[in-house]
Amino acid sequence: MRVVREFLDKPCKVTVFSWNGKYIIKLEHGPFEQTFKVSEFDMLEEEIEGLLNDDFFNDAMNRFDAMGRSLKNALNA
Template structure:
């Protein structure tokens, strides 16, 4: 697995990796992470297409999912 690029967004970090003919989008926020895999053969322009995926709608969804993940995790910790 090799890191292609790292991008910081307000609230989280994105690493774009390449492995086994796939691009991996790894979003990290604190102790949480989300990973999305895209097959290179599904893209016409490779990394350029991956970057087009990073629009405001998708990034907002990622942030909302982090909020939900954090709430779910905090709820589980409270039950210990």
């Protein structure tokens, strides 16, 4: 697996890897991470940044919030 690109100027840390014919887009925020896999046949490396738009990050940040609530609820159960 090789690192293709890192974005540190986004709402969360984004690392893009290339592995086994796929781009793996990993988002990290606090103790949580989300991973998306996209075939290298479906997208060029230069197109990845265009995928990372405001709607994408709004949805991702909402999922991070939901993940935090889920963990908090599980720990308090």
